[in-house]
Amino acid sequence: MADYGEFKVGAVSYPVPASPVLPAKTVLDPALATALDYFKAVLNLHLGAYWDALVAQIGLSGLAGKLVAEAVTYDPALYLQEAQYRFPLLALYRVRGDIRDKTVAWYRLKTEWRLIFALPTLTAAQMLSMSPLLWSVLRVINDRTQQGYDPSYQNGALVFGDGGIASIAPDSYQFGHLVNPRTDLVFPTLEMSFQVEEREQLNPGLLPLGGIDTTLSVSQGTPDDEVTVVEVSQDFTP
Numbered sequence: 001m002a003d004y005g006e007f008k009v010g011a012v013s014y015p016v017p018a019s020p021v022l023p024a025k026t027v028l029d030p031a032l033a034t035a036l037d038y039f040k041a042v043l044n045l046h047l048g049a050y051w052d053a054l055v056a057q058i059g060l061s062g063l064a065g066k067l068v069a070e071a072v073t074y075d076p077a078l079y080l081q082e083a084q085y086r087f088p089l090l091a092l093y094r095v096r097g098d099i100r101d102k103t104v105a106w107y108r109l110k111t112e113w114r115l116i117f118a119l120p121t122l123t124a125a126q127m128l129s130m131s132p133l134l135w136s137v138l139r140v141i142n143d144r145t146q147q148g149y150d151p152s153y154q155n156g157a158l159v160f161g162d163g164g165i166a167s168i169a170p171d172s173y174q175f176g177h178l179v180n181p182r183t184d185l186v187f188p189t190l191e192m193s194f195q196v197e198e199r200e201q202l203n204p205g206l207l208p209l210g211g212i213d214t215t216l217s218v219s220q221g222t223p224d225d226e227v228t229v230v231e232v233s234q235d236f237t238p
Helices: 024-028 030-057 122-146
Strands: 008-009 010-012 068-073 090-103 105-120 167-179 186-199 212-216 229-236
Touching: 024 030, 030 068, 030 090, 030 105, 030 122, 105 122, 105 167, 122 167, 122 186
Parallel strands: 068 090
Antiparallel strands: 008 010, 090 105, 105 186, 167 186, 212 229
16 A cells, blocks of 8 residues: 555645745745736736826826736735735735545545725825726636636746636625724725635555456356456456
């Protein structure tokens, strides 16, 4: 049973080899990293040009080209006092989940993901122009998730499958704000939830089947009547 010393869940094979050049999120959580990169890209593709015109119009031209100024894979609310985030901020992270056995041989990890898109601190007049943007961010993320790809991103690759995601579905959303408890600054936000499943994959350490040898015969009751109809060989030697 030595071949069961390895296993694979989603797109990650264990044991995980040393890879100091790559960031941990890419090596250990490619599903989350892939989705975050995809969401950032499609927001820029579908809203980037309008964003640049909008911020110039309301006196925030320094934000041109920065529809997503920073992207993180954890809950930013926990670190607003310590971190110097750049806004608009896109966050995608895991919240809770459960483990579901599908058969005795494999299982699925079902997880709730949460996405937060947070605007910078705004005046009331600026928020009047900015607030509809949050609704459009929702529509872009929802549509491109339901579609599963964008023709202009990585040549239309099915990015979720490439990241080891078995299924992903937008679940709910709400609008609100983040508050910095030290400064009382308020950041308008969109919050979305997703139901995501990653499954146990074929064991990467299993040895290949060498072959099968079997003889199947039929007879009317005497050896003279015996007729061989199928011959199959078995060989489990790697």
